[in-house]
Amino acid sequence: MIYIHFPFCKSFCTYCGFYSVRERDKIGKYTESLLREIDLRKAFLCQCTRPSTLYIGGGTPSLWPVEQLEEVVRAISAVLQGETVSDYVNSNGHSGSTISGDAAGIFPFAEFTVEVNPDDVTEEYALALRRLGVNRVSMGVQSFCDRSLRWMARRHGAAEAVEAFRVLRSAGFGNISLDLIFGYDPVLQDAADSADGNVLAGHPCVSEFSDRGMAREFHGTSDEELMRLWDNDLETIMRLRPEHISAYQMGLDEGSVLGEMASSGRYREPSDELCAAQYSLLQRRLASAGYVQYEVSNFSLPGRRAVHNSGYWDRSPYIGLGPGAHSFDGDRRRSWNVPDVDRYIAAFGDSAALPPVASGSSGDSGASGSFGFLGLLSVASGEVLTEEDILTETVMLALRTVDGLPLLRLPRFMQASIDRLLSTGSLILRDGRLRIPPDRLFISDSIIRELLP
Ligand code: SF4
Numbered sequence: 001m002i003y004i005h006f007p008f009c010k011s012f013c014t015y016c017g018f019y020s021v022r023e024r025d026k027i028g029k030y031t032e033s034l035l036r037e038i039d040l041r042k043a044f045l046c047q048c049t050r051p052s053t054l055y056i057g058g059g060t061p062s063l064w065p066v067e068q069l070e071e072v073v074r075a076i077s078a079v080l081q082g083e084t085v086s087d088y089v090n091s092n093g094h095s096g097s098t099i100s101g102d103a104a105g106i107f108p109f110a111e112f113t114v115e116v117n118p119d120d121v122t123e124e125y126a127l128a129l130r131r132l133g134v135n136r137v138s139m140g141v142q143s144f145c146d147r148s149l150r151w152m153a154r155r156h157g158a159a160e161a162v163e164a165f166r167v168l169r170s171a172g173f174g175n176i177s178l179d180l181i182f183g184y185d186p187v188l189q190d191a192a193d194s195a196d197g198n199v200l201a202g203h204p205c206v207s208e209f210s211d212r213g214m215a216r217e218f219h220g221t222s223d224e225e226l227m228r229l230w231d232n233d234l235e236t237i238m239r240l241r242p243e244h245i246s247a248y249q250m251g252l253d254e255g256s257v258l259g260e261m262a263s264s265g266r267y268r269e270p271s272d273e274l275c276a277a278q279y280s281l282l283q284r285r286l287a288s289a290g291y292v293q294y295e296v297s298n299f300s301l302p303g304r305r306a307v308h309n310s311g312y313w314d315r316s317p318y319i320g321l322g323p324g325a326h327s328f329d330g331d332r333r334r335s336w337n338v339p340d341v342d343r344y345i346a347a348f349g350d351s352a353a354l355p356p357v358a359s360g361s362s363g364d365s366g367a368s369g370s371f372g373f374l375g376l377l378s379v380a381s382g383e384v385l386t387e388e389d390i391l392t393e394t395v396m397l398a399l400r401t402v403d404g405l406p407l408l409r410l411p412r413f414m415q416a417s418i419d420r421l422l423s424t425g426s427l428i429l430r431d432g433r434l435r436i437p438p439d440r441l442f443i444s445d446s447i448i449r450e451l452l453p
Contacts, residue, residue, distance in 0.1 A: 001048055001311045002076060004034070005322035006058040007341055014153045015184070017253025019324040019339035020059040026341055030322075031068040033348035037321050038075050039085035040348075044327070046080060048319045053111040053308035062120035066128040069114075073132060077107035103133030111307040113138055113177075118156040118164035126171035136306075137168055138177040138246075144236040145229050151186040153257075158236075165240050175304060177244035178237060182230050182282065183275040184250035185221050185268065223274045230278045234285045241289075243304040247282050248297050249275055279442045296400045296441050313397045323379075332390060335382035347379040392452055399448050404435030417451050426450070 008027060009020040038045065054076065056069070075085045113136040114129055121139070129137070143149050144158040156164075168176055237245060252259040252269070261267035269275075283293060291299040295313065298306065311318065317330030324339030337344060385393070391411070398405035407429060410418065418434065421427040426447045428437050436444050 001051060001308055001316055001318035002045065002054045003308075003318060003320045003325055004054075004056045004061075004072065005320065005325040005337075006030075006056060006061040006064050007323050007339070008058070008063055009060045010063065011153065011155060012257070014151065015181070015250050015253065015256055015258045017256040017259065018059070021341055023341070024063065026345065027064065027068065029345045029349055030341060031064075031072060033345045034072055034321055035075050035085055036348040038072070038079060041319060041321070042079045042085070044329075045076070045319050047329075048317050049080065051111070051307050051311050051316065052107075052109050053113070053311065054107075054109045055111075055308045056114045058115055060117050060120070061114050062116035062125065066125065066132065070132055073106060077105060080107045103131060106133045109133065109135075111136055113306075113308060115140065116164075116168075118161040121164035121167050123167055123171065126168050126173070130172050135173075136175040136177065137173050138179065138244075139164060139168070140179045141237075142179060142181045143229075144233050145186070148184075148186040148229060152181075152184075162236070162240065165242070175244070176242040177246060177306065178240070178242045180233055180237060180245065180247045181250050182233075182247060182278040183270060185226065185270050186229070187221065187267070220268060220270075223270070223277075226270060226274060227277065227281070230281065231285075234282060238285065238289045241301075244298070244300045244306060245286065245291060246298050249279070276442050280439075283438060283441075293438060293441075294402050296444055310401075313401050315394065315397065332385040333382060334385065335380055338379045338381070340379075343379050388453075395452060396448050399434070399436055399451075400441075400444055402435060402438070404433040406432055407434050408432065410434070414451065414453065421447060421451060 005019075007020045008024050008030075009022060010024075011022070012020070054073070056064075061069075079085060112134050114134050115138045117140055126137075139161070140154075141161045142152060142154060144161065146157045149157060165176065165178070250258075250269075252262045258267060262269070286293065286299045291301060293299050294305050295309075298309065300306070315328070315330060318328055320326045320337070323337055323341050323344040326334065326336040328334050394405065394409070407418070418427065422429060425437065426440055427434050429435075436447055440447060
């Protein structure tokens with residue numbers, strides 16, 4: 001499993017606390033630094049091919065010029081096929097790459113996903129991704145209500161999202177995932193009414209787009225209206241019939257505009273009852289349309305589970321490349337790159353400044369051996385998980401999935417809390433596996449908290 005973090009966005013969405021920046025003039029340097037990171041970490045990269053997935057996330061990866069994306073994908077493929085990045089760069093002429101017309105020479109990933117935003121999807125772009133071997137697209141739609149989208153400060157409207165889906169389908173994508181968000185109150189208000197006097201105007205996170213649609217005062221929307229909006233979102237997504245749907249409850253992320261609005265009393269989240277009702281409607285509607293829920297937030301048509309994300313829940317090893325990306329050795333070592341594009345470029349962009357890394361140091365003789373560079377550079381940090389951390393992580397990840405986890409893997413001292421939760425119906429035991437029943441998945445976090453020591 002290989003993950004690349006592309007940390008650039010054109011503007012920031014109201015609810016988002018992910019690390020990303022708007023300085024797109026740095027994308028070229030970022031790409032060069034990524035090539036260097038791939039080279040430095042090639043030994044560990046080669047250990048992360050089961051499952052064989054490549055996932056480009058962000059940020060907004062659809063802002064990445066396809067020629068640069070192709071260069072990085074070809075470099076990774078070269079490394080996986082036993083070449084070095086410098087061989088690859090020298091023989092191809094760095095920065096001179098162009099889409100060659102097919103995916104020849106590109107490692108055949110079982111699943112190669114790129115996240116896209118609807119406003120970036122053109123026919124040309126979609127076809128270029130196909131030629132690069134991308135076989136799955138994940139598109140952040142979030143809602144099919146224009147006013148909700150404006151409130152979220154998304155850069156697209158509902159019709160644009162539907163059109164982007166059509167373009168992806170006509171380009172030949174047979175595996176498309178769409179994201180939706182529920183559990184928010186869009187404080188519906190005409191954009192024109194809220195353009196002035198917005199206390200968040202001038203906030204560093206608020207783009208020109210997000211200045212519009214913000215309420216001056218919080219006036220909650222009725223529960224009936226919120227249910228109606230959500231019903232409409234579900235109706236529309238079922239008509240499109242993507243192979244995969246991820247639906248997340250909106251949170252108050254630290255550093256987000258929404259988090260700031262909530263702490264200053266200008267936004268109130270809808271009640272837990274309303275969010276639970278929306279979640280239940282989601283489960284019922286998608287089940288009736290033939291979707292299978294396989295994780296708290298994920299639904300797919302049969303055989304279309306996300307292979308890459310499922311690997312995270314199984315604790316498979318993965319490498320994360322780019323600023324802020326995390327890596328895991330599949331056992332107890334975790335590392336992460338600092339979420340700072342400038343520091344990332346400063347460290348990886350100038351190869352002469354880097355200490356040498358023993359080639360082929362893929363053993364487990366220390367953090368640098370496991371991850372390729374950890375401990376050698378100031379841009380990475382890491383931790384070694386304790387037995388307790390591993391147990392907590394295993395339970396938290398597995399119980400969010402409908403497959404659950406084998407009872408036998410749990411230590412004896414948890415038996416009392418397991419019995420209690422079984423007796424109240426918060427857990428079920430089937431075929432030797434503990435699971436949270438579908439009608440309680442919405443409160444899975446509190447069930448898991450009760451279970452863990
Ligand atoms: S949700 Fe919006 S701000 Fe956050 S990463 Fe996606 S496009 Fe960027």
